[in-house]
Amino acid sequence: MPAVTGKLAAASLALALIAASASTASAQKKYDTGATDTEIKIGNIMPYSGPASAYGIIGRTEAAYFKKINDEGGINGRKINFISYDDGYSPPKTVEQARKLVESDEVLFIFNSLGTPPNSAIHKYMNSKKVPQLFVATGATKWNDPKDFPWTMGWQPNYQSETQIYAKWLLKNKPDAKIAVLYQNDDYGKDYLKGLKDGLGAKAASMIVMEESYETSEPTIDNHIVKLKSTGADVFMNITTPKFAAQAIKKNAEIGWKPLHFLNNVSASVGSVLKPAGFENAQDIISADYLKDVSDPEWNNDPGMKDFLAFMNKYFPEGDKLDHGTIVGYGVAQTLVQVLKQCGDDLTRANVMKQAASLKDFRTEVLLPGIQINTSPTDFAPISQLRLEKFKGEKWELFGDVISADVGG
Amino acid sequence: MSAAEEVVAEGHQAVEAVPKRAMTLGTGTSLVVLAALLLVPMFVKNFIIFQMTMLLIYGLAVLALNILTGGSGQFSLGQSAFYAVGAYTSAVLMEHANINYALTIPISATVCFGFGYLFGKPALRLSGVYLALATFALATAMPQLLKLNFLEHWTGGVQGLVVTKPDAPFGLPMSQDTWLYYFTLIVTVAIYLLSVNLLRSRSGRAFMAIRDNEIAASSMGVNVSRYKTLAFGVSAAITGVAGSLGAIAVQFVAPDSYTITLAISLFLGMVVGGVGWLPGSFVGAAFIIFVPNMAESISKGLSGAVFGVLLFLVIYLVPHGARQIAILGQQFAGKLRKN
Numbered sequence: 001m002p003a004v005t006g007k008l009a010a011a012s013l014a015l016a017l018i019a020a021s022a023s024t025a026s027a028q029k030k031y032d033t034g035a036t037d038t039e040i041k042i043g044n045i046m047p048y049s050g051p052a053s054a055y056g057i058i059g060r061t062e063a064a065y066f067k068k069i070n071d072e073g074g075i076n077g078r079k080i081n082f083i084s085y086d087d088g089y090s091p092p093k094t095v096e097q098a099r100k101l102v103e104s105d106e107v108l109f110i111f112n113s114l115g116t117p118p119n120s121a122i123h124k125y126m127n128s129k130k131v132p133q134l135f136v137a138t139g140a141t142k143w144n145d146p147k148d149f150p151w152t153m154g155w156q157p158n159y160q161s162e163t164q165i166y167a168k169w170l171l172k173n174k175p176d177a178k179i180a181v182l183y184q185n186d187d188y189g190k191d192y193l194k195g196l197k198d199g200l201g202a203k204a205a206s207m208i209v210m211e212e213s214y215e216t217s218e219p220t221i222d223n224h225i226v227k228l229k230s231t232g233a234d235v236f237m238n239i240t241t242p243k244f245a246a247q248a249i250k251k252n253a254e255i256g257w258k259p260l261h262f263l264n265n266v267s268a269s270v271g272s273v274l275k276p277a278g279f280e281n282a283q284d285i286i287s288a289d290y291l292k293d294v295s296d297p298e299w300n301n302d303p304g305m306k307d308f309l310a311f312m313n314k315y316f317p318e319g320d321k322l323d324h325g326t327i328v329g330y331g332v333a334q335t336l337v338q339v340l341k342q343c344g345d346d347l348t349r350a351n352v353m354k355q356a357a358s359l360k361d362f363r364t365e366v367l368l369p370g371i372q373i374n375t376s377p378t379d380f381a382p383i384s385q386l387r388l389e390k391f392k393g394e395k396w397e398l399f400g401d402v403i404s405a406d407v408g409g
Numbered sequence: 410m411s412a413a414e415e416v417v418a419e420g421h422q423a424v425e426a427v428p429k430r431a432m433t434l435g436t437g438t439s440l441v442v443l444a445a446l447l448l449v450p451m452f453v454k455n456f457i458i459f460q461m462t463m464l465l466i467y468g469l470a471v472l473a474l475n476i477l478t479g480g481s482g483q484f485s486l487g488q489s490a491f492y493a494v495g496a497y498t499s500a501v502l503m504e505h506a507n508i509n510y511a512l513t514i515p516i517s518a519t520v521c522f523g524f525g526y527l528f529g530k531p532a533l534r535l536s537g538v539y540l541a542l543a544t545f546a547l548a549t550a551m552p553q554l555l556k557l558n559f560l561e562h563w564t565g566g567v568q569g570l571v572v573t574k575p576d577a578p579f580g581l582p583m584s585q586d587t588w589l590y591y592f593t594l595i596v597t598v599a600i601y602l603l604s605v606n607l608l609r610s611r612s613g614r615a616f617m618a619i620r621d622n623e624i625a626a627s628s629m630g631v632n633v634s635r636y637k638t639l640a641f642g643v644s645a646a647i648t649g650v651a652g653s654l655g656a657i658a659v660q661f662v663a664p665d666s667y668t669i670t671l672a673i674s675l676f677l678g679m680v681v682g683g684v685g686w687l688p689g690s691f692v693g694a695a696f697i698i699f700v701p702n703m704a705e706s707i708s709k710g711l712s713g714a715v716f717g718v719l720l721f722l723v724i725y726l727v728p729h730g731a732r733q734i735a736i737l738g739q740q741f742a743g744k745l746r747k748n
Binding site: 048049050084085086088089090091092095096099100102103104116117120121122123124125185186187190215217 | 454455456457459460463553556566567568569571655659660661663664665666668670671698705709710712713
């Protein structure tokens with residue numbers, strides 16, 4: 001009997017000690033589910049399979065970047081545990097995976113889940129659970145709505161702000177333009193179109209002479225281009241995805257239509273759009289961008305670009321450096337690391353959102369010079385600046401200043 | 410007769426001998442399964458309850474296909490279209506007309522019955538692979554139709570519609586997930602019993618007669634065209650109910666949720682569960698929900714390939730799906746009893 005009591009006493013003493021040390025620790029450190037002294041659990045949902053699987057490379061880049069962070073000692077001594085699931089771009093599957101991450105894996109938050117329909121499916125769920133849905137990988141405008149959805153935040157410039165920037169430029173430099181618009185008939189195309197109309201304001205009705213839409217299932221958009229040319233428009237607003245953008249540029253040259261050509265950022269890639277369309281056909285096209293283009297020789301000696309390439313070589317050698325997805329994944333992962341650094345030892349969900357909403361002039365060095373990430377409790381659009389660029393020779397040349405356009409959802 | 414049809418017909422020899430027993434589980438087994446379904450949610454996390462709800466919902470959709478293919482011998486790769494119509498009917502009624510979620514379910518069933526019946530009419534002229542192709546076209550067209558401009562006011566276009574999840578009624582002390590699970594369970598059990606009775610009835614026998622030999626069936630006095638369209642209607646109605654429940658459970662409808670991939674998953678669920686064996690529908694549903702997750706945990710990059718290998722193993726080792734395993738189990742149990 002005495003032996004047992006002795007053991008019990010020792011055990012309870014040990015317990016008391018543990019309790020005491022735990023309580024002193026919690027005096028300085030605050031955690032929600034998913035964060036401990038040694039680990040931060042982050043969830044992610046990507047289309048690794050299915051129709052949008054090309055975007056899966058973003059998630060793989062992020063996983064590689066967090067491995068680099070962990071190898072270098074983690075963030076404030078905590079390792080990142082990055083749990084990334086496949087939803088095949090199917091919204092019901094996204095709901096299942098999000099619930100698995102939140103309720104079963106118990107992550108601190110979900111980061112950079114991809115696609116407008118998948119994120120729409122979990123928008124309400126994440127906000128009712130009060131779990132951050134941070135830096136979603138879609139350009140839809142509705143993610144910037146801190147009043148109704150305080151737990152959701154985008155990252156990239158939203159589609160509407162880009163066409164608003166074009167509209168601003170047109171109103172200033174070419175106020176009597178006759179604009180012909182070609183857009184993809186889905187949420188992305190319509191969001192762009194809305195931005196253009198809002199940007200032109202009252203003059204939209206008189207300046208836009210034709211709005212022509214196409215379906216992704218069409219093999220070619222040549223007939224739309226011919227139709228647009230026949231309107232006699234002198235500005236062509238090209239809101240198309242890469243394959244169609246290249247077709248449009250080529251067809252314009254073939255039929256000798258030379259309007260002022262605006263190409264949306266989605267298709268501004270030199271490697272996958274302008275080169276196949278032919279550099280000679282792509283001269284003087286105007287676009288807007290926020291990230292450095294890996295294939296652009298201008299950044300050959302740029303330290304930010306060098307860091308990116310060094311990271312890719314060491315941690316993700318099988319990834320395609322020219323793929324837009326790798327540089328996006330790198331940039332957004334760096335932004336998250338900044339947020340987590342700012343959180344310090346207060347790793348609660350509320351503080352994660354608070355810190356994400358207080359980024360001040362933050363830059364990841366893959367952003368174009370002059371572009372900064374700024375957020376506030378009323379501004380949930382981290383990147384809302386773009387720079388206009390004109391295609392000259394075989395590369396984009398930046399012109400003009402950084403232009404901002406903040407659009408709420 | 411196409412090769413595919415022959416395979417299905419072959420699989421039905423057991424059914425012809427003792428249709429009532431072969432279609433369902435024994436009473437004892439059924440009660441044990443039901444008790445498990447009633448009790449498990451009390452001990453597990455909400456996430457598991459959600460997965461079980463989805464299991465019942467997909468199970469219903471597979472069951473509907475099973476009645477069509479296993480019962481009347483007609484193929485459909487277009488079940489996702491009926492599922493979408495059901496889901497959208499509920500979502501639109503709930504969000505735009507403020508109709509109670511429970512009431513939207515019979516409405517969905519009626520709408521989908523009509524839709525399926527009408528589709529069944531022209532489908533009468535087609536059989537085998539041609540019917541499969543026609544329904545395939547329906548499944549491919551549906552997401553596009555939902556995006557149409559003039560419907561956008563109702564459907565929300567590509568953005569989809571967010572559906573509000575119902576609370577438990579009468580102040581019952583359970584979470585939304587648990588309530589929705591029990592609600593789904595009640596609907597599922599009701600539909601399951603109705604389906605079993607349907608297949609045991611005059612109409613069910615007519616379905617099977619048509620499946621086995623259309624000419625013989627019509628010379629016996631079975632109105633072939635009526636029963637074929639009826640099978641389509643019933644199948645569409647049940648799929649529509651599944652779609653409604655799915656929309657409420659997932660809280661979101663969008664065209665991208667109801668692509669041809671869903672139709673193929675349901676077809677796969679039917680084959681894995683055993684064509685013509687109703688309880689197998691739920692085994693098939695479990696396969697299409699859980700096996701992709703397993704495949705992903707084995708290899709992220711090759712999840713599709715791993716899934717393919719697992720599927721191949723199932724088809725190679727147990728070509729008649731879960732039914733075959735159940736029969737083997739029964740024989741084994743019988744032997745044990747004799748000893």
